[in-house]
Amino acid sequence: MARLAFVAALSLASLAFAQTIDGTEATEETVAPAVEEVDADAASSGVDYFSFEASQLTVDVITNLTNYNLSDVALFDFDDADTAVEKRATRVCKTYPTDKAWPARPIWDLLNILLGGALIEGVPAAAPCYSNWPQYDETKCATITSEWETPSYQLSEPLGIQYYVFEGVSCLPPTLTRTGATCTLGGMPSYVVKATNVAQIQLAVNFARNLNLRLIVKNKGHDFKAKSTGAGALSIWTNALSSIQFLGSTYTHRPSGYKGPAFKIGSGVQALALYEAADNLGLHIVGGNTRTVGIGGGYTAGGGHSPLMSMYGMAADQVLSMEVVLPNGKFVSVDETNNPDLFFALRGGGGSTWGIVTSLVIAAYPKKPVSTLAYSFGIGGDITQDAFWSGIDAVFAKFPEYADKGMYSYWSVACFFDCSFAMAPQWGNNMDAAALKTLSQPLFDELSALGIEVTDAVYTDYDGVISAIDGTWPAASESGGVWNFNTASRLFPRSNWEDATKLAAQTAALRTAVEAAGMILGYNVKAATNSALNQTNAVNPAWRNTLLHAMLGATWSQEATPEDIAAANKNLVEMMQPWRDASPGAGAYLNEADINEPDWQQAFYGSNYAYLYQLKQKYDPWGLMWAPTAVGSEDWYITGQIDYYPTQNGKLCPQ
Ligand SMILES: Cc1cc2nc3c(=O)[nH]c(=O)nc-3n(C[C@H](O)[C@H](O)[C@H](O)COP(=O)(O)OP(=O)(O)OC[C@H]3O[C@@H](n4cnc5c(N)ncnc54)[C@H](O)[C@@H]3O)c2cc1C
Ligand SMILES: *[C@@H]1O[C@H](CO)[C@@H](O)[C@H](O)[C@H]1NC(C)=O
Ligand SMILES: *[C@@H]1O[C@H](CO)[C@@H](O)[C@H](O)[C@H]1NC(C)=O
Ligand SMILES: *[C@@H]1O[C@H](CO)[C@@H](O)[C@H](O)[C@H]1NC(C)=O
Secondary structure, three states, X not given: OOOOOOOHHHHXXXXXXXXXXXXXXXXXXXXXXXXXXXXXXHOOXXXXXXXXXXXXXXXXXXXXXXXXXXXXXXXXXXXXXXXHHHHHHHOOOOEOOOOOOOOOHHHHHHHHHHOOOOEEEOOOOOHHHOOOOOOOOHHHHHHHHHHOOOHHHHHHOOXXXXXXXXXXXXXXXXXXXXXXXXXXXXXXXXXXXXXXXXXXXXXXXXXXXXXXXXXXXXXXXXXXXXXXXXXXXXXXXXOXXXXXXXXXXXXXXXXXXXXXOEEEEEOOOEHHHHHHHHHHOOEEOOOOOOOOOEOOOHHHHOOOOOOOHHHHOOHHHHEEEEEEEOOOOOEEEEOOXXXXXXXXXXXXXXOOOOOEEEEEEEEOEEOOOEEEXXXXXXXXOOEOHHHHHHHHHHHHHOHHHHHHOOOEXXXXXXXXXXXXEEEEEEEEEOXXXXXXXXXXXXXXXXXXXXXXXXXXXXXXXXXXXXXXHHHHOOHHHOOOOEOOEEEEEEEEEHHHHHOHHHHHHHHHHHHHHXXXXXXXEEEEOOOOOOOOOOOOOOOOHHHHHEEEEEEEEEEOOXXXXXXXXXXXXXXXXXXXXXXXXXXXXXXXXXXXXXXXOOOHHHHHHHHHHHHHHHHHHHHOOOOOEOOOOOOOHHHEEEOOOEOOEOOOOOOEEEO
């Protein structure tokens, strides 16, 4: 069986022509989708493939393609990372739609045939709102506008993302953006593969790599830093990979020694679906605090904080094994014994970097009751500014105790007028209201001694995670599609609580920020140690010591210009400096951090960065997978960016 030569560069000249050597056109009738059904139990992880994973692109399929006399078979073939290392030196800008080398229409048509019709041409979701697009339709525009700011709308759209700012705000419904805004494809992809099987992902990976196209991966599109969008890109859309399988309550994972309940999930599973599946079985899983975020995409890849993390560890810690399409196009199992270095990197080392995850096996836990406590206090009446900040000190001083009791405390301070504090809420796992009340009483006594009488405390008992989420964050409160804010993050270490001077400096830094910015919010949690799991992974080491993930934001008006946005973002970087100074050597949570974070390699990946960078070269010497602030992303840049407003609306070029 002859190995097909790597001929991307050579075949470019032929791209404008017919797909078969003898000049006939490839059609659905003459060419079948490029897929082979393999045995489900062939997975080396020991857990059967999902049926969508048994549909693969194999070397035999590629060999078969030559039977069709296709002139461009090599565009779809695998590559060998070993032979690609030397190609690093010859990296050039990713081929852009306006470039001569951009594949001609017949080539995209051929790709679509081989994909079994899964290729979608990139059209901005809001195109019906603009008369220069063929999709123009005012009635449709009205519907789109009314749904635009719901995360469920954005995640169901091939090009939809939650935060358009770093995409470049290229096409939003007119009433939700600047006056006189236009609609271009901008920082959105040219083509999308709506993946429903592994073969399609492999084909897209091979095609993009062989043709030097920009490749992106979008799951739910929730990323704050536009990591799931990009101009001139081919996008792999994983949203439909939503299978859920319960592996039983005594699932045994030999490599790690884990024995207990576990799920195998497609990487496109939405949190709510998995919460419900687990709840029906009397189980909990570690997920985020909203319904629409993915579990198996960027969330787990970036670490994943959770209302249950102070009990069981982070989302990335829960992973027992994964199935992954690598940048070379091969489909592999990943765990302690199969590709252990990738197993390290894929758990915390960030999305869109190492490969495209198609499924994960994750641990689950018995369902336990949850009790929440919400309360607030603020400056005014008898409460002076000094008393208020002493009250904040009293609350913060409890953070080690709360986290060590397995709790999750979500709070905010707002200083738009006089400052006020809200615990919104504190979440006691495996606790009832009586237990939470006993635990909270000493704090309320201390506040009382400071002259702060908390009168609005509300305790609520829930039977588990879903009802607690429903009671705390109603579905209607989730929003998406917005472009007028940006957030920054800091992970404050436990050592700050062990030294009164450091703790005071930390509070002073938080206070300076909130008095300048108007609002901060924070999660008092810890990444619990869980002896049943392998926690040796790429999760930012700063998480292992943290007691507080705090966030600060920048906002701008609907009429803001790119220069206004850049200025607000620059200001955010500067406002964060006291937080960095109050937590030297710590870091930020990469999934909720600022795209402009200085020294992001250290802040997002800590001491793992050098090793992760090395792994990136090993598995992706082509630089195929790229996203802003992903490991190795510093080797590339986007053309046309302005300082502090880096958008995805430009060419991706090597540094
Ligand atoms: C409303 C809301 C609530 C949130 N709540 C929480 C929370 O409670 N806890 C928390 O930790 N975070 C939370 N986040 C942040 C969240 O973790 C990040 O936004 C994360 O990037 C979302 O991942 P996604 O797959 O849903 O999004 P996407 O934007 O689709 O993907 C994010 C990144 O992962 C990559 N990626 C996606 N799927 C794959 C895959 N299968 N293989 C390889 N790479 C992939 C993408 O290319 C991109 O780089 C929240 C965000 C929002 C908007
Ligand atoms: C290869 O082609 C033959 C003939 O069309 C077909 O029967 C076989 O299933 C194909 N094999 C693969 C792996 O695609
Ligand atoms: C492939 O091309 C050869 C030579 O032009 C031709 O004889 C043969 O019939 C073609 N096969 C198919 C499947 O089109
Ligand atoms: C945990 O995973 C890491 C990374 O894959 C691996 O190096 C290590 O050996 C594993 N630990 C155990 C106890 O299996």
